[in-house]
Amino acid sequence: MKTKQLNKPELLAPAGDLARAKTAIRYGADAVYIGGRSFSLRSRASNFTYDDIREICAFAREYGAHVHVTVNIIPHDEDLDGLAEYLRFLQECGVHAVICASPYIMNCAKKYAPHLEVHCSTQLSVTNSSAVRFLKRHLDIDRVVLARECTMEDVRRITAEGGVPSEAFIHGGMCVNYSGRCTLSNRMTLRDANRGGCAQSCRWQYHLYQGKTELTKQDDLFTMGSRDLMCLDHLYDLMEAGVASFKIEGRMKTEFYIASVVSVYRRCIDEILLKGGPLDADRMRMYREEMRKSENRDIWTGFYDNPDAQDSIIYHPNTNVDVNHDFLGTVLSYDKTAETAVIQTRNPFAKGERAEILSPSGTYEPFVFEWMKNDKGEYMEISRHPMAEVTIPVPSAVKAGDMIRRSR
Ligand code: SF4
Incomplete structure (x- = not known):
């Protein structure tokens, strides 16, 4: 080694x-x-x-x-x-x-x-x-x-x-x-990529024609964005x-x-x-x-070991295939005595679901939402709204700024 x-x-x-x-x-x-x-x-x-x-x-x-x-x-x-x-x-x-x-x-x-x-x-x-x-x-x-x-x-x-x-x-x-060094965005949207306006036109979905014959199908359009x-x-x-x-x-x-x-x-x-x-x-x-x-x-590993950039381009619509966790909310405060945290929500979640804490210390601690309360102190079965304040029990001490995420 x-x-x-x-x-x-x-x-x-x-x-x-x-x-x-x-x-x-x-x-x-x-x-x-x-x-x-x-x-x-x-x-x-x-x-x-x-x-x-x-x-x-x-x-x-x-x-x-x-x-x-x-x-x-x-x-x-x-x-x-x-x-x-x-x-x-x-x-x-x-x-x-x-x-x-x-x-x-x-x-x-x-x-x-x-x-x-x-x-x-x-x-x-x-x-x-x-x-x-x-x-x-x-x-x-x-x-x-x-x-x-x-x-x-x-x-x-x-x-x-x-x-x-x-x-x-x-x-x-x-x-x-x-x-x-690209003017796709300039040409297609009048937004200058080199003055900060890139509209990511390479990632749009296109119908591709050879002459009058369309080579693409409605559910399999052409893109050319990079991985x-x-x-x-x-x-x-x-x-x-x-x-x-x-x-x-x-x-x-x-x-x-x-x-x-x-x-x-x-x-x-x-x-x-x-x-x-x-x-x-x-x-x-x-x-x-x-x-x-x-x-x-x-994803790919770039040009570091792929000088020919083979497989670097996504020719079909990008579906974010690799995302497997949802962001549920950010910790606003922690109550040490009650072992609860108030979080500001982002995506919906329900009682009984499994989640984990993402903290700057790098620990990813799993837990279950055994109960949850809204900002009036009322028990809830599901949190539906973004930017709401919800209290949840947590398995260990958390700090403001820690994040809660859920496996899909
Ligand atoms: S992201 Fe796409 S459209 Fe924007 S500058 Fe790069 S290649 Fe051109």
């Missing part, structure tokens, strides 16, 4: 709003990346206000975590007003890094907010070490976010020879085109390669997804570090099963 002193990589999680950012940090992320309301892709990801950015920076400091802010549009001249002020504001808040795709924005960050690290976005599609050295020499970047299209050999070489720390994607959505990345089985290789940061994609994803995914990677990374080598088949099977409890689409 291989054992080796491994450096601890940063686990970097996405967050579309304050609640999701706090959840990611509570569940073990070393850093979160967020978008402000300006200069950021993912304009639909309920981006952070100035006050939110101040608040998440203060929250992250309490946990020793970092905040990275995407300033990653491909800007046209009219998009650049206020850039210097915005960068100075991020620096004053204590943001650790900005993630940029435009060389001009990288240059401005160095000039107007020199305490911010500048991370070169995956939008630049960096796939070789010469490009990294060029970016270091001319733009003084502090980190490169590698293109998702890199193979494991590319990752090793760029990390060893690029001269700046590297960041690699380990989980989440992939583009069927070259990491966002999602899932890299549990490559964590050790990426750590051994010396990758500085492991990035989870998905600023549009839910709080439950973020908690579930971050929690699994946190535990798996920590266990590999403790062991100093790859985990055995049983442990990896356990982590893969845990990962399937979140809202994954169909």
